[in-house]
Amino acid sequence: MADIKGTQLIHEYLRHNKKFPHVFCSGCGHGIVLGSLIRSIHGLGLSKDDVCIVAGIGCSGRLAAYVDFNTVHTCHGRALTFATGIKMAKPGMHVIVVMGDGDSMAIGGNHLIHAARRNIGVTALILNNNIYGMTGGQCSPTTPAGANTQTTPMGQMEQSFDCVELCTAAGANFVARGSVFHVKRLDSMIMEGIKNPGFGVVEIMTPCFTQYGRKNGFKSPVEMFHALKKNVVKRERFDEIPEADRGEKVPSGIFVQKDTPGLEEKFYEMAARCQGGK
Amino acid sequence: MFRGSFVSRDREAYGKFTPNPDQVMSAKSKGKSIVTIFPDWCKGCGICAAFCPVKVMELNDQGKAVVVREEECINCGFCELHCPDFAIMVQPKVDSEIPAGSKSAHVNAAPNGSVESEKSIKEKG
Amino acid sequence: MARPKKKKNKEIFALGNEAVVEGALLAGCDFYAGYPITPSSEIMEIMAQRLPRIPNGSFVQMEDEIGGLGAVIGASLAGRKALTATSGPGFSLMQEHIGYGCITETPLVIVNVMRGGPSTGLPTSPAQGDVQQARWGTHGDHSIIVLSASNVQECLEMTIEAFNLAEKYRTPVILLIDEITAHTREKITIPNEAEFEVFNRTLPTMPPEWYKPYEETVRGVPPMPAIGSGYRFHVTGLTHDVNGFPTSRPDEVRELNERLFRKIDQFLHDVQIVEEIDTEDAEVAVIAYGTVARSAELAVKQARDLGVKAGLLKLKTLFPYPRKATEKLMYRAKTIIVPEMNMGQISREVKRVNNGQVSVRTINKVDGQIITPAEILKVLTRV
Numbered sequence: 110m111a112d113i114k115g116t117q118l119i120h121e122y123l124r125h126n127k128k129f130p131h132v133f134c135s136g137c138g139h140g141i142v143l144g145s146l147i148r149s150i151h152g153l154g155l156s157k158d159d160v161c162i163v164a165g166i167g168c169s170g171r172l173a174a175y176v177d178f179n180t181v182h183t184c185h186g187r188a189l190t191f192a193t194g195i196k197m198a199k200p201g202m203h204v205i206v207v208m209g210d211g212d213s214m215a216i217g218g219n220h221l222i223h224a225a226r227r228n229i230g231v232t233a234l235i236l237n238n239n240i241y242g243m244t245g246g247q248c249s250p251t252t253p254a255g256a257n258t259q260t261t262p263m264g265q266m267e268q269s270f271d272c273v274e275l276c277t278a279a280g281a282n283f284v285a286r287g288s289v290f291h292v293k294r295l296d297s298m299i300m301e302g303i304k305n306p307g308f309g310v311v312e313i314m315t316p317c318f319t320q321y322g323r324k325n326g327f328k329s330p331v332e333m334f335h336a337l338k339k340n341v342v343k344r345e346r347f348d349e350i351p352e353a354d355r356g357e358k359v360p361s362g363i364f365v366q367k368d369t370p371g372l373e374e375k376f377y378e379m380a381a382r383c384q385g386g387k
Numbered sequence: 388m389f390r391g392s393f394v395s396r397d398r399e400a401y402g403k404f405t406p407n408p409d410q411v412m413s414a415k416s417k418g419k420s421i422v423t424i425f426p427d428w429c430k431g432c433g434i435c436a437a438f439c440p441v442k443v444m445e446l447n448d449q450g451k452a453v454v455v456r457e458e459e460c461i462n463c464g465f466c467e468l469h470c471p472d473f474a475i476m477v478q479p480k481v482d483s484e485i486p487a488g489s490k491s492a493h494v495n496a497a498p499n500g501s502v503e504s505e506k507s508i509k510e511k512g
Numbered sequence: 513m514a515r516p517k518k519k520k521n522k523e524i525f526a527l528g529n530e531a532v533v534e535g536a537l538l539a540g541c542d543f544y545a546g547y548p549i550t551p552s553s554e555i556m557e558i559m560a561q562r563l564p565r566i567p568n569g570s571f572v573q574m575e576d577e578i579g580g581l582g583a584v585i586g587a588s589l590a591g592r593k594a595l596t597a598t599s600g601p602g603f604s605l606m607q608e609h610i611g612y613g614c615i616t617e618t619p620l621v622i623v624n625v626m627r628g629g630p631s632t633g634l635p636t637s638p639a640q641g642d643v644q645q646a647r648w649g650t651h652g653d654h655s656i657i658v659l660s661a662s663n664v665q666e667c668l669e670m671t672i673e674a675f676n677l678a679e680k681y682r683t684p685v686i687l688l689i690d691e692i693t694a695h696t697r698e699k700i701t702i703p704n705e706a707e708f709e710v711f712n713r714t715l716p717t718m719p720p721e722w723y724k725p726y727e728e729t730v731r732g733v734p735p736m737p738a739i740g741s742g743y744r745f746h747v748t749g750l751t752h753d754v755n756g757f758p759t760s761r762p763d764e765v766r767e768l769n770e771r772l773f774r775k776i777d778q779f780l781h782d783v784q785i786v787e788e789i790d791t792e793d794a795e796v797a798v799i800a801y802g803t804v805a806r807s808a809e810l811a812v813k814q815a816r817d818l819g820v821k822a823g824l825l826k827l828k829t830l831f832p833y834p835r836k837a838t839e840k841l842m843y844r845a846k847t848i849i850v851p852e853m854n855m856g857q858i859s860r861e862v863k864r865v866n867n868g869q870v871s872v873r874t875i876n877k878v879d880g881q882i883i884t885p886a887e888i889l890k891v892l893t894r895v
Contacts, residue, residue: 134430140472190581191585193583194543199739201740202739219576292469330434377570379564
């Protein structure tokens with residue numbers, strides 16, 4: 110497989126008995142994330158058997174079925190709990206959790222902060238499209254203030270979550286934010302996240318034209334990609350921009366990178382001590 | 388190796404891990420690539436056509452992407468990385484393998500995922 | 513000439529909750545995840561002590577019961593024998609994942625130490641109010657195995673049985689005990705390895721590329737490899753086809769749902785465990801389970817002493833409901849008494865089996881107190 114590149118490489122990792130093209134809408138960024146994830150896993154040289162993709166419910170949940178790894182499609186918001194069990198049971202497995210923004214921060218918010226606090230060695234990809242896509246365009250915890258959705262027809266009144274700050278505060282070992290426009294940066298972030306011990310979070314800004322863009326002034330998916338290109342800036346550059354000019358810009362990059370050992374490493378070390386001392 | 392600022396780490400990662408290092412932006416090789424689009428997989432989002440720096444692709448009247456100026460392709464890899472449907476393939480041109488008349492044939496079938504079948508599609512061309 | 517020394521069984525003085533742990537470890541349990549809740553917490557506490565000391569054992573305390581059962585399912589998919597224990601409110605939280613366990617056919621054991629309800633209820637008092645919830649708590653039509661234990665020795669035995677049934681039929685198994693049994697300390701005998709059987713899930717023997725995760729088999733139970741063992745398959749809570757991928761085709765949906773029932777229903781003789789005490793000639797019979805069965809056992813003995821032809825059918829399997837054993841009892845008995853610490857959850861099942869030939873009387877108590885032998889004896893002698 111060494112000489113295969115680009116799309117051919119991705120085709121190698123897709124499940125041949127699944128129906129393609131995949132279920133995502135035209136212009137959805139989830140497919141790009143899928144490609145990025147496959148390239149990252151290939152780049153790290155991981156065996157297909159050693160990778161377990163755990164996904165929640167929603168558009169992002171459908172992502173798992175398409176790739177030829179060990180895949181688990183779980184209940185809404187609970188992907189991290191299943192991943193915790195798999196990682197504790199098989200510490201050698203690379204467990205990657207794919208969640209949406211509502212999945213991870215609304216119904217699964219408790220599991221997200223506790224997985225970060227517990228520092229379990231899984232990598233969470235949070236596909237943030239600011240909306241509940243599959244459910245039909247209701248507002249999510251990351252829907253920006255003022256946005257028009259099915260459940261906020263007069264505009265969102267609540268504050269939105271900042272996933273990076275939430276996970277940083279909860280104590281995650283690795284926190285990064287990327288976007289589906291800056292794919293190569295995303296590739297390297299996902300690779301870093303998988304390699305880093307302990308709990309890693311990569312928030313991925315991905316556009317949802319069908320449910321979010323159409324209602325909020327975007328004319329095509331391409332326009333949403335232009336917005337990503339303009340608004341997602343490297344965090345070093347973001348810091349230089351005066352606060353008044355930041356507007357809709359969001360910083361991207363790696364925000365936290367610690368090498369605290371994950372819970373499973375600590376547990377098995379303790380277990381070895383217990384068994385040795387008996 | 389991965390300590391230090393984000394920028395340096397980023398750059399290091401490019402050389403080491405990017406699976407297709409010859410397709411980074413700097414490796415410009417105009418006219419040396421074949422761009423294949425699988426129309427069965429293309430959903431016509433238009434990202435490739437909008438962002439291609441040399442406008443190799445266009446959307447046809449069915450809303451699907453088609454290759455119109457393949458000779459202009461600088462092999463930057465943008466379309467391949469950003470196609471959400473894995474419907475674009477950029478390959479280096481190898482004259483002996485690809486008969487001249489087969490270019491149009493690439494457009495006819497969706498991949499079965501395996502390399503063998505893609506080759507056979509070309510050969511049938 | 514030295515006589516071969518007979519290996520004496522180990523005897524310990526243990527709580528019901530401790531017996532559950534002993535049983536689980538004997539059955540090969542090597543994973544526990546959960547959230548502490550009265551009156552089941554001892555199970556978790558002792559597991560935290562014991563699991564790191566056995567090879568490959570792992571333990572994790574989760575943020576809630578949802579997470580607890582989620583981690584248990586994950587570990588079971590990864591090839592472990594996993595246990596979680598909880599009580600009323602936690603059991604309610606787990607219902608979503610019980611359904612997931614049913615449709616993905618994941619073997620796991622949930623111990624529910626029943627306490628008074630509804631809601632927070634009576635955290636330190638016994639009840640049997642979760643019986644129908646254990647059967648029907650999660651949404652959707654599904655099959656499930658529910659067991660119960662009436663004393664500390666049975667806690668150990670039924671936990672082993674729960675693991676065996678879970679592994680054999682690839683299904684969640686719920687063991688219902690109540691606060692009294694869980695917190696009773698008495699002498700129990702730990703069985704020797706030769707005295708009980710441990711069943712492990714069937715592993716696939718075909719090459720990975722031929723493996724279909726949810727294919728029909730003779731027993732109706734497809735083989736189950738662990739995640740990471742070379743068989744890469746998709747597990748989903750959506751209704752799936754034999755390959756494990758989501759489907760909504762009516763024929764495939766029907767096939768899956770019917771198989772989920774059939775795999776247990778065609779082995780009812782194996783799943784339904786009951787104990788019959790003096791039932792051969794019983795004219796008045798008691799059907800009881802859990803701690804109440806213990807009261808009933810004494811009441812039946814006392815009634816016999818008084819000349820009443822009484823008998824007891826002790827249910828160790830609650831669901832699938834032991835219909836045949838109940839019917840057998842009804843051939844002879846004219847009255848059946850169902851004492852329960854609820855307003856009538858198993859008596860409903862008994863009445864469903866009864867086609868009008870016997871009178872079913874219930875003793876219901878929901879004051880957080882156990883039903884005493886005297887209360888049952890009073891009804892036994894009156895009929």
